[in-house]
Amino acid sequence: MMKVLVTGASGNGGQAVCRALLDAGYTVRMADVIPTQMDDLKQAEFVRCDTRTPADVRRAVAGMDAVVHLAAWHCAHNPPVSDETIFAVNVDGTFHVLEACRQEGIQSIVYASSMAYGWWSVYGVSKVIGEDLCKAYNEMTGASIVMLRYHEFIPRPYLEFGARLLKNGVDRRDVAAATVASVKAVLARRVGLFRTIVHTDHGMPQEVVDRFRELGVAWCEEHVPGARRLIEKYAIPLPEQVEQHDLKEAEQVLGWRPAVGFLDFLRDLQARDEKGLDVSGLWVPSELPGMWPAR
Numbered sequence: 001m002m003k004v005l006v007t008g009a010s011g012n013g014g015q016a017v018c019r020a021l022l023d024a025g026y027t028v029r030m031a032d033v034i035p036t037q038m039d040d041l042k043q044a045e046f047v048r049c050d051t052r053t054p055a056d057v058r059r060a061v062a063g064m065d066a067v068v069h070l071a072a073w074h075c076a077h078n079p080p081v082s083d084e085t086i087f088a089v090n091v092d093g094t095f096h097v098l099e100a101c102r103q104e105g106i107q108s109i110v111y112a113s114s115m116a117y118g119w120w121s122v123y124g125v126s127k128v129i130g131e132d133l134c135k136a137y138n139e140m141t142g143a144s145i146v147m148l149r150y151h152e153f154i155p156r157p158y159l160e161f162g163a164r165l166l167k168n169g170v171d172r173r174d175v176a177a178a179t180v181a182s183v184k185a186v187l188a189r190r191v192g193l194f195r196t197i198v199h200t201d202h203g204m205p206q207e208v209v210d211r212f213r214e215l216g217v218a219w220c221e222e223h224v225p226g227a228r229r230l231i232e233k234y235a236i237p238l239p240e241q242v243e244q245h246d247l248k249e250a251e252q253v254l255g256w257r258p259a260v261g262f263l264d265f266l267r268d269l270q271a272r273d274e275k276g277l278d279v280s281g282l283w284v285p286s287e288l289p290g291m292w293p294a295r
């Protein structure tokens with residue numbers, strides 16, 4: 001049974017990744033500064049670990065076959081986290097995780113990067129440096145490393161979440177599935193250093209992607225009869241164009257493709273609508289007590 005450490009395991013992405021790893025048959029060790037509040041994850045081992053502290057990290061990675069490094073702060077927390085803390089956790093923390101893996105001889109690593117990668121914020125540059133550190137440790141140690149540039153999966157009101165799938169949103173289940181596929185790839189040493197975007201794919205023809213406001217409703221109606229009425233009733237804003245990336249390389253290398261698209265959201269909405277359920281107060285995901293106060 002392969003053993004996988006997940007840092008930032010109590011967070012939004014971490015919980016979904018741990019669940020998916022357990023479902024795939026891995027032994028999971030969860031590392032975070034706070035324990036999980038999810039009952040179904042309490043079967044997994046928990047180690048308290050502040051990634052800014054090398055000794056904590058060394059203890060957390062000891063004896064593992066692979067490490068998924070998710071622990072980070074980003075800009076969506078309310079109240080906000082300072083840039084100093086973002087830099088310390090995201091940069092020093094990532095260095096400590098990679099260095100501890102080198103010391104413990106762990107050669108299989110998955111790193112959570114972001115589509116916010118770039119130079120316009122301290123968070124963005126922390127992911128640039130994180131990816132550079134991955135590259136350096138791949139070259140220095142020969143470790144197999146996958147860097148995942150996740151799109152956005154910050155908890156949101158349900159209707160907003162659905163609309164965002166057409167833009168920069170991705171469902172947390174796709175984030176988890178891409179991460180598990182990456183764990184398999186690094187454990188099998190199928191990759192040296194590999195990076196991909198993790199986003200939604202609606203399976204739309206290019207013409208519909210490019211002219212969604214014009215052609216999108218008819219395309220949705222064709223696949224989900226009743227979609228037009230739902231889009232109107234719930235006033236779902238439709239973008240001019242759909243944001244879509246070519247994810248073929250991820251499919252070839254990792255064997256992963258996104259599973260949750262806008263049509264799945266519409267089917268879910270339809271099922272709730274038929275039951276007369278009120279979706280106005282619903283959040284996605286809906287189970288993070290205390291962490292994400294309703295705004």
Ligand SMILES: NC(=O)c1ccc[n+]([C@@H]2O[C@H](COP(=O)([O-])OP(=O)(O)OC[C@H]3O[C@@H](n4cnc5c(N)ncnc54)[C@H](O)[C@@H]3O)[C@@H](O)[C@H]2O)c1
Binds near residue numbers: 052071116149
């Ligand atoms: N949520 C998104 O939309 C999104 C998008 C792109 C990339 N990412 C990346 O994905 C990863 C997971 O994001 P998330 O949204 O699940 O974050 P989250 O804020 O929900 O969870 C982060 C977890 O890290 C933990 N943590 C914070 N500081 C720590 C420290 N010093 N040591 C150990 N643990 C610490 C927190 O307690 C929390 O449980 C992050 O690396 C993030 O940058 C997230």
